[in-house]
Amino acid sequence: MNTENNELKKMMLHATLLANMTLLKEKMPTLYDFFKNYHPINTGVVIDDNGDENLYNNNQFVYKEPPQSLAKKQVTKFLEKPAYYSYEIGHQSDEDIAFKHAALLKSIYNVRSNNTDNKISNPANESQLDFVCFLGGGLGYQIEVLLSMKSVPNVFLFEPNKDSFYALLHCIELRPLFEKCTNKGGRFSIRVGGDEHNVVNEISSFLFQQGHFNMSVMYFFKHYDSPLMTKIVEKIKVAGHSMHAGWGFFEDEIIGLSHTLANLNAKFPILKKPSLFKNPLQDSPVFVVANGPSLDLAIDFLKENQENVIIISCGTALKALLVNKIVPDIHVEMERVAGLLDWVNVVERTNDLTVKLKDLNIVALNTVYDEVLKRFKTAYLLPKVSDCGGSFIRGLDMKAQYTYPEYINPTVSNTSLAIADKLGFKDVYLVGMDFGFVSLDNHHSKHSIYFDSDFKHKELMKKLMKGDMYVKGNFRDRVLTTYTFDSSKFNIELLLEENKHIHAFNTSDGAFISNTIPKKIADIEINEKINNKKEKITKLLKEASSLDITQLSEIDNNIAEIKTRTKLILGHLISITTPYFNDRENLANAFTIQNKILLGLYGSPNHNDVSVYWLIQGTFRYFQTYIMVNTYYYSNSESRAEFMNACIDAFHSHLNDIYIEFVENYDKPAKV
Known part of the structure; x- marks a missing residue:
């Protein structure tokens, strides 16, 4: 049987x-x-x-x-x-809050904190x-x-x-x-x-x-x-x-779009696809220099070899290089806020610098404040692919000639490596890309703004550089890192994984980076000099970029359509969460429907709809996720329903408020 x-x-x-x-x-x-x-x-x-x-x-x-x-x-x-992960946000102190979304998210936290025991049972x-x-x-x-x-x-x-x-x-x-x-x-x-x-x-x-x-x-x-x-x-x-670090907010995207429009009106050229130009310097070694503590170990080498290599400086590494009489061939910036100007202008305020911003080339994301770019000798734009302004440029790119690289976030190191790739360079040395630190006190180059006696953000940097975890080291067993650094390192690894033609060498005494070869700066030998390097870089940047003036005539029409579509789509999304929700499950169903509508925008063949997607998607993701996780702190069903519906009502008011801000400020500079 x-x-x-x-x-x-x-x-x-x-x-x-x-x-x-x-x-x-x-x-x-x-x-x-x-x-x-x-x-x-x-x-x-x-x-x-x-x-x-x-x-x-x-x-x-x-x-x-x-x-x-x-x-x-x-x-x-x-x-x-159960084993589980729950979503959390670190809130700013009230005096540091500059954006409406940050204030509303904190108010949600405050209400929950006051009304519950702050525990998910x-x-x-x-x-x-x-x-x-x-x-x-x-x-x-x-x-x-x-x-x-x-x-x-x-x-x-x-x-x-x-x-x-x-x-x-x-x-x-x-x-x-x-x-x-x-x-x-x-x-x-x-x-x-x-x-x-x-x-x-x-x-x-x-x-x-x-x-x-x-x-x-x-x-x-x-x-x-x-x-x-x-x-x-x-x-x-x-x-x-x-x-969730890269979701962004509606307010961020308004800033990015306004800066994109200003940069287009200033007629800064945009980097083209690598297939549309030839780089005569493609076999020259490129040193992408970030501001990690290992930069200090490379200063002598860079000073000695700067005529023999291409140097791309990343953000705050610029001052560290210039005070050591090392002049980068290309400087890179990626932060969108107008406050970036104060950080860049440290070069102008530093005594005894013979080289100023007006002597340098810059390549920056389309979102960077135009007043930053105007300080440089020449300025070029790299479209940010996951961005309203970047999508807006794509909508103008009728000839499909511009380049839209992935993995350009979350730090300027990511942007700089993507630029080196899209300019056609093959042999790339990573300098000061530590993505971690051996010592909490030694988190950036000692020559950079972070260690200036009058640096205004010392306490903030102490908080940011606290270290979240250990990772494998490049030349040692492990180093301390932050979530942001680890995310940046991961995107470097993905870029290199997808672009096998890049031979990347990691010279930094920081985190190990997959798809790179660890190589100490002292072991690098440069044998050939680059003749007329300055002229060749100027020619390369000119031939690698373009701005079709005929495209600019479509700006007003596209902006008008984006404003109209944003209003209609926000109205539709808000209507889905207008009913009163008695339980969390029905709210989750509504959020699912909203997400499907957003995905429809993301996959739309209409670039203006894609621009609308990038305008609003981050705000929906943050608030959906934060409202949802906070409901778990309420064990009483009536109190939970009251809380989540109040949150939804406040979110609706916020969306209407930010839409008005968008219509009124889409062509004005950043408010911070």
Whole structure:
């Protein structure tokens, strides 16, 4: 009889596999293509001595008890004490708040703080768990159990082992689980194989598609412990900070657009695609110089070799170079606020400098204040791809001649490396790109503005340079870093990963950077001099850029359309959250609908709609996520409903207020 039961179970396992392959073929064709003729190597599903499905590996059963019983125990334990990440914002002191969005976000915090005990008790007590990451699939029974007990619109399943996932395909039918998610407007996503970086990237993409408010509370269901699973959870928690660091706000985008318009009216040329010009200096070594503490170790080398190499200076590294009589060939800036002018003008205020801003070339993002660019000898623009102003330029680019590089944020080091790439340079040395520090007191070059006796922001820098975690070092075991530095380093790595033609050398005694070769500055030998370097750089920048004057005639028409479309779209988005919400689940559904509308703008063939997307998307992401996470602090349903509806009403008023500010200030300088 047992034999008959086992045969029947084997038939059912095979039938489940066939059903799952049909689903994968429909919904996840890449996975289907990989597994359609798959043969497991080390691990497989079998019927064990107790007649239960089990994994078999290394001549033994993996599960020591019935897998379905284990799944129920794991779910019970998870619901009693869930592992999760919750979204947080660090608020400024009241006297430092310059923007309306910052004031409103802090007021939301203040209300919640005054009305609750400031603790999230157990978010798994909610009837709906918005986003669960299942880390390790096993045979999958724990997924079935949890989704039978809780509403879970969004599921991300990561199984590192291909054999194990193939076994899972025999045991649980995925279609009902898939449909449970999609019927709620959610998504069931699967990742098989890879490391913590792949998983974090896929989760980031998942949140972009489904709405970042799902990271307000993000659950981690670990089916088993392993070093990889631990790395994934830690990486997600770190990446959570960097994910929202670049969202931006409506107010930021107004500043960026106004500066873009001023820069276009000033007729600063825009960098073209590399295929549209030739760089005669492409084989010359390029030193991209940032302001990390390792810059001090490279000063003598740069001074000695400055006629033999191309030097690109990043932001505040400029003063450190000039006081040491090192003149960069190209300077780069990327911050949008008008206050940047004060930082750049430190060069003009520094005694004994024979080289001034008017002697230098600058390449800057389109968002940089035009009064900064006008201080330089020549100025060129690099369109910022994830930006209202950058999208606006793209809408004017009828000949599709400009370049729109990725990975240019969050620091000027990212922008500078992207510029070096788009100008066609191949051999790049990273100097002062420490992305961390050996000592908290030694966070930037000693020659830079940060160590001037009259530097106004010393206390702020102490707060920013506190260090959030340790990472692998370039020339030592580890260094301390911040979330921002780590995010910047990660984007450097992605840029280099996608541009294999760049040979990058990391000279910094800071963080290790993947896709670079560690090389101490003392070990670099430069053998050839660059003749007429200054003239060649001038010619390169001129030939690598363009501004088609005919495009400028479309500015007024495009701005008028953007204003009209913004008003209509904001009205539509606001209408979705106008009803009174009695529970958090209905609010989450409304946020999901809003996100789908925003994604429609993002994918629009109309560049003006894309500009509207970049104007407003960050504000929606921040407020959706922050309102949502704060609801978890309220255990009483009536108090929660009152709080979240008050937040939504305040958010609606804020949107209307900032829209009026946009209409009135889109062509005026930054307010800070």
